[in-house]
Structure formats: structure tokens, C-alpha cells
Amino acid sequence: MHKVVTVDLEKDILSENRRIAEENKKHLEDHGVVSFDFLGAIGSGKTLIIEKLVEILKAKGKRAAAIAGDVSGDDDYQRFVAHGIPAANVNTGKECHLDAHLVDHALEDLPLDSIDYLFIENVGNLVCPVDFPLGSHKRVVVISVTEGDDMVRKHPAIFAFSDVILINKIDLAKAMEVDPKILERDARRTNPGAKIILMDARHGVGLEELVKALEL
Amino acid sequence: MHKVVTVDLEKDILSENRRIAEENKKHLEDHGVVSFDFLGAIGSGKTLIIEKLVEILKAKGKRAAAIAGDVSGDDDYQRFVAHGIPAANVNTGKECHLDAHLVDHALEDLPLDSIDYLFIENVGNLVCPVDFPLGSHKRVVVISVTEGDDMVRKHPAIFAFSDVILINKIDLAKAMEVDPKILERDARRTNPGAKIILMDARHGVGLEELVKALEL
Numbered sequence: 001m002h003k004v005v006t007v008d009l010e011k012d013i014l015s016e017n018r019r020i021a022e023e024n025k026k027h028l029e030d031h032g033v034v035s036f037d038f039l040g041a042i043g044s045g046k047t048l049i050i051e052k053l054v055e056i057l058k059a060k061g062k063r064a065a066a067i068a069g070d071v072s073g074d075d076d077y078q079r080f081v082a083h084g085i086p087a088a089n090v091n092t093g094k095e096c097h098l099d100a101h102l103v104d105h106a107l108e109d110l111p112l113d114s115i116d117y118l119f120i121e122n123v124g125n126l127v128c129p130v131d132f133p134l135g136s137h138k139r140v141v142v143i144s145v146t147e148g149d150d151m152v153r154k155h156p157a158i159f160a161f162s163d164v165i166l167i168n169k170i171d172l173a174k175a176m177e178v179d180p181k182i183l184e185r186d187a188r189r190t191n192p193g194a195k196i197i198l199m200d201a202r203h204g205v206g207l208e209e210l211v212k213a214l215e216l
Numbered sequence: 217m218h219k220v221v222t223v224d225l226e227k228d229i230l231s232e233n234r235r236i237a238e239e240n241k242k243h244l245e246d247h248g249v250v251s252f253d254f255l256g257a258i259g260s261g262k263t264l265i266i267e268k269l270v271e272i273l274k275a276k277g278k279r280a281a282a283i284a285g286d287v288s289g290d291d292d293y294q295r296f297v298a299h300g301i302p303a304a305n306v307n308t309g310k311e312c313h314l315d316a317h318l319v320d321h322a323l324e325d326l327p328l329d330s331i332d333y334l335f336i337e338n339v340g341n342l343v344c345p346v347d348f349p350l351g352s353h354k355r356v357v358v359i360s361v362t363e364g365d366d367m368v369r370k371h372p373a374i375f376a377f378s379d380v381i382l383i384n385k386i387d388l389a390k391a392m393e394v395d396p397k398i399l400e401r402d403a404r405r406t407n408p409g410a411k412i413i414l415m416d417a418r419h420g421v422g423l424e425e426l427v428k429a430l431e432l
């Protein structure tokens with residue numbers, strides 16, 4: 001009995017989410033905003049990479065905004081604010097992912113007419129966000145070599161779901177005794193169509209390639 | 217309407233999980249097995265720490281077994297097998313946590329009468345496992361300095377839920393420009409009763425303290 005209810009309810013939630021995601025995308029396009037959804041484990045470097053992109057866009061005279069998704073707290077939000085861009089903080093409470101409805105609400109708080117790009121930083125993990133598209137134009141998944149060389153094999157779905165795969169912190173590969181080439185190989189097998197970039201965001205390595213991949 | 221169904225269903229699932237967790241604990245105690253549930257983000261070092269403990273127990277003539285919980289794959293399971301201990305692999309599919317029922321099944325595959333300790337490695341993230349006790353005797357949460365100094369503030373619930381908090385990879389703190397003392401301070405605020413250990417598991421730092429905390 002319960003099983004049936006759960007399955008039906010889940011289908012319902014997922015299709016409702018997809019519907020709102022499509023609305024979000026159209027809403028953003030109506031305002032001329034291109035958006036990117038950043039996924040990835042805790043501490044993989046999502047916030048830092050978005051900060052770097054914001055600075056690159058500034059130098060080009062382009063305006064960005066960001067949505068910070070976290071279970072709790074406003075650390076990432078404050079980092080975006082410190083970069084002088086419009087930002088919205090979304091705390092999911094107990095949920096391990098953003099959904100299209102939460103993003104819809106966050107869009108209400110952002111000045112869509114005065115921005116060119118929107119970065120959406122999802123809650124940090126490689127499992128939950130997979131079933132919940134948000135309406136962004138491209139999905140970017142970030143992993144770091146400090147997480148070990150088995151990350152892709154452990155979470156194939158999120159890599160299949162993403163357009164760009166960033167393998168970050170390659171400067172720490174030797175200290176961690178992790179070979180980034182293994183992560184790259186597994187990522188390519190899981191999603192042959194994705195753009196894969198080896199990165200050291202802290203020191204600027206791979207950023208130019210990412211700018212090109214996102215057509216910024 | 218849907219909202220109501222969801223809430224009731226959730227309560228049902230959680231209380232059913234707690235009931236089975238209590239059964240698991242009793243089942244383990246009936247066989248004289250002490251068990252530990254290892255939580256923590258992807259790549260924080262859970263598997264390596266369990267491997268180190270297994271070797272320490274071996275040297276003391278004690279026998280351990282392990283349950284490897286992952287969304288997909290058997291990397292961690294194979295690591296436990298390589299250490300010559302009985303192990304069970306649990307793939308959760310799309311779920312971002314183990315639950316007591318999955319552990320109950322895994323226990324069927326383990327020779328409980330011939331082991332002293334059971335290590336349960338949960339799916340790697342800091343959000344989902346919070347609502348699902350498994351029946352272990354102590355919960356150990358592992359974070360790493362490579363995840364940034366805001367980890368505790370972002371996920372207070374899992375730190376409040378744990379008996380031992382391990383702050384791992386302190387050897388990389390300088391390279392990551394992260395101060396482990398901030399993580400320690402936040403952890404102590406969130407859970408003043410927990411045992412907090414600064415650790416560099418790869419090089420053996422903090423292991424002795426952990427052995428003491430778990431009374432191995």
C-alpha cells in the first residue's frame with residue numbers, strides 16, 4: 001500500500017518539477033539571462049569557481065547573479081555578496097537538493113533585467129540533484145581529486161546528467177596520491193558527449209577552457 | 217492533499233526505520249558484536265580510516281567486518297575484501313543514505329558469531345543519513361579540511377547526531393588555506409558532548425585517539 005503511494009507521489013513530484021523547470025528556463029530567457037547549474041560534492045570548489053567566473057565576466061563588462069543553495073547557513077551567499085553581485089540564499093532545511101520551485105522563488109528576489117548570467121549553486125552532494133532539473137541552460141558538475149579516484153564510478157548518474165565535468169584541485173593530485181586521468185577516463189566513459197576539464201581553480205588553471213565551454 | 221500524504225508517509229518511514237534500527241542493535245548485541253556507523257562526505261577518508269582500524273584490531277587479535285554503502289559500484293567493498301575481512305556491499309541505487317532495513321539484510325550475509333566489531337560505512341554525504349539511525353553503537357562523522365572551513369555550519373544536524381567527530385587530512389590544511397581550528401570550534405559549539413579529533417589518517421595521526429574514543 002505505502003509502496004504504491006510513494007511511487008505515484010514521486011512521479012508526480014518529478015513531473016511537476018520538470019514543468020516548473022521549463023517555466024524557469026523560459027522566464028530567464030524572456031529576460032535574456034543565460035543560467036548555469038553548478039553541482040558537486042561539498043568542498044569540490046563550486047563557490048570558488050563561480051567567484052572566478054564572476055570576476056572574468058566583470059572584466060568583460062557582463063553582469064552576473066547567483067543563487068546559493070545550502071542545507072543551512074549563508075556562507076556561500078555572503079561570498080557572492082562580497083563580490084558585489086545580486087544573490088539569493090536558499091536553505092533547503094533537510095532536503096539534499098534544490099528544486100525548480102525553490103529556484104522559481106529565488107528568481108523573484110533577483111533583478112533579472114539587469115543581469116546577463118545566473119549561476120545556481122546546488123546543495124553539495126553527488127546524489128540528490130540528479131532527478132531535479134532547475135531550468136538552467138547548462139549543468140556543470142565539479143569534483144576534486146581530493147575526493148579519491150573512484151568518484152565517477154560511485155555516482156555515474158550525475159555525470160551522465162551534466163554538460164560540463166570539472167575535475168578540480170589537480171595541484172593536490174600528487175599529495176593525495178590520486179591520478180586525475182582515472183577520473184577523466186571514467187567521466188568520458190560515463191558521458192562521452194560532455195566537455196571535461198582538468199582544473200586548479202585556485203591558481204586559475206583550466207578557467208579559460210571553462211569560459212570557452214560556457215561561451216561566456 | 218499531496219503535502220498531507222507526504223508528511224504521514226515520512227513519519228511512518230522514520231518510525232519504522234527506528235524500530236528496525238533497535239532490532240539491528242539487539243541482533244548485533246546478541247552476537248556480541250559492537251558496531252560503528254561511519255558518516256561523512258565523499259572522499260573525507262571514511263574507508264581509509266576503517267581500513268586502518270581493521271589493521272589495528274587485527275594486531276590485537278580482534279576480528280572486524282564491514283558494510284560498504286554506496287549509491288553505485290563496489291570500490292569500497294573491494295577495499296575491505298582486500299583486507300581479508302568479511303564484507304557486504306549495499307548499493308542504494310538512487311537513495312542518498314543507508315537505512316536500517318538495508319543494514320538488516322546486509323547482516324544476514326555476515327558471520328556475526330565470528331566477529332567482534334562491525335563497521336558500517338554510510339553513503340557519502342552530510343545530509344541524508346541524519347534521519348536514519350542504523351542500529352550501531354556509536355556514530356562517527358568524518359570531514360576533511362579539503363572541504364573548506366564552513367562544513368559544520370552548513371550541516372549542523374549531522375554533527376549534532378554523531379558521537380565522534382573526525383577532522384581529517386589536517387596535513388593538507390596549509391595547502392588548502394583552511395584552519396582546522398575553525399572546524400573544531402564550530403563542531404564543539406554544535407555538539408559539546410562529542411569527542412572531536414584532529415586527524416591525518418593517511419599518516420596515522422589521531423588514530424590512537426580514535427581507538428581510545430571507540431574503546432577498541
